[in-house]
Amino acid sequence: MSKGSDKMVRFGIVTCSDTRTLTEDDAGYALEALIRAKGWDVASHVIVTDDVAQISDAIVAAADGQGVDVVLTCGGSGLSPRDVTPEATRAVCEREVPGIAEGMRAHSMTITPYAMLSRAVCMQRGTCIVVNLPGSTKAATENWEAIEGVLPHAVSMMAREGH
Numbered sequence: 001m002s003k004g005s006d007k008m009v010r011f012g013i014v015t016c017s018d019t020r021t022l023t024e025d026d027a028g029y030a031l032e033a034l035i036r037a038k039g040w041d042v043a044s045h046v047i048v049t050d051d052v053a054q055i056s057d058a059i060v061a062a063a064d065g066q067g068v069d070v071v072l073t074c075g076g077s078g079l080s081p082r083d084v085t086p087e088a089t090r091a092v093c094e095r096e097v098p099g100i101a102e103g104m105r106a107h108s109m110t111i112t113p114y115a116m117l118s119r120a121v122c123m124q125r126g127t128c129i130v131v132n133l134p135g136s137t138k139a140a141t142e143n144w145e146a147i148e149g150v151l152p153h154a155v156s157m158m159a160r161e162g163h
Helices: 026-037 052-067 085-092 096-108 113-117 137-147 153-156
Strands: 010-016 043-049 070-074 122-125 128-133
Touching: 010 026, 010 052, 026 043, 026 070, 026 137, 043 052, 052 070, 052 085, 052 122, 052 128, 070 085, 070 153, 085 122, 085 128, 096 113, 096 122, 096 128, 096 137, 128 137, 128 153
Parallel strands: 010 043, 010 070, 070 128
Antiparallel strands: 122 128
16 A cells, blocks of 8 residues: 555546537546546546636636545546636646656657657645646546555645644
């Protein structure tokens, strides 16, 4: 068990899509199941359209209003003109955490060369970390596998609990 893995972590999920409803959010619900399987909490799960302001507002609502430790965005990090999740994330966060996004891409590159087309970012908003995940269920869960082990330690560090 990795250091900090027994820490309770609270999540918010923000699915960014012009084509899905909350009931059709397979990737978001797959992430919820993976989070709960670790014994962690999902405090909020919303769907918003591919719009910078809506995505930014949802990130802020989860991070500040729901008091979550981690916001996972799902979708909107590719090359389509409507993919604006990284821009929305940068608009409301203070500091980049590039290693997490690099780790997701490196892990995904072992599965598909298309991983290099991801524009996903990971950033810090206060004591909350925001991670952009892909919108497909398969890709979102593969990226989750790459990062879930470091999240409790990241949360502890942001809470000034040290290394």
